[in-house]
Amino acid sequence: MTAQPSTRVDVAIQGIRLLDAPVSRRSGAGPSDDGHVLLNGVGAAIPLNPRSPYSVRGGRLLLDGADTGMGVEAVARPRFYDLQTADGTSYEKIARLHSSHVLATTVVQTCVRYEESERCRFCAIEESLAAGSTIAVKSPAQIAEVAKAAAELDGITQMVMTTGTSNGRDRGAVHLARCVRAVREVLPDLPIQVQCEPPGDLSVIGDLYDAGARSIGIHVESLDDDARLRWMPGKGSVPLAEYRA
């Protein structure tokens, strides 16, 4: 292995201290508390860690003060963050920039598994809602409006939509499909990835495709049932067979 890939992996684990990152995520679905940067021009979401041995000076990544040979550039705050909908909701609360050209949104910011005893140990989906930095449910129209602005003002080239898990058999996939369809009506060529738990009715996956999604992440996280139940007491109770269906 060359030095640079191992540095990328190490800094993704250990984070960077004193990183001035205008685009960051302090909480939300899945892992968060990161700053978005380009490492040698390639996007990365890096933990903001005051105890990290990595730091940045003059656009260079330093390890214990020594230049690693890797360039670091913070992703600039996108222009669409300064806009708001007619009802006064900030666009930034509806969708966020990830890396330099990816628009991301959590279409439903609550999860049926978010009780303390059930939640995934790496997830903070409802913390951003409690902090007022997002809204509970994004409508298809709101997401389409923000996506259009982000494409026109900031040149986003792809989109990711995830969701907290709902109580329904679809586990949130039906609302995802509505949101995908709305975005593709205003941006017909925008590649969209969706993320959800395995829906009870697999035909919903066809609905997501018909709406315009071309990639789906159904994240099992681990194939070890003991690890799944330890790290994801709620989600880990979904049988692996549902992921293999």
Ligand code: SF4
């Ligand atoms: S299933 Fe787990 S990772 Fe997904 S939103 Fe719920 S608590 Fe977070």
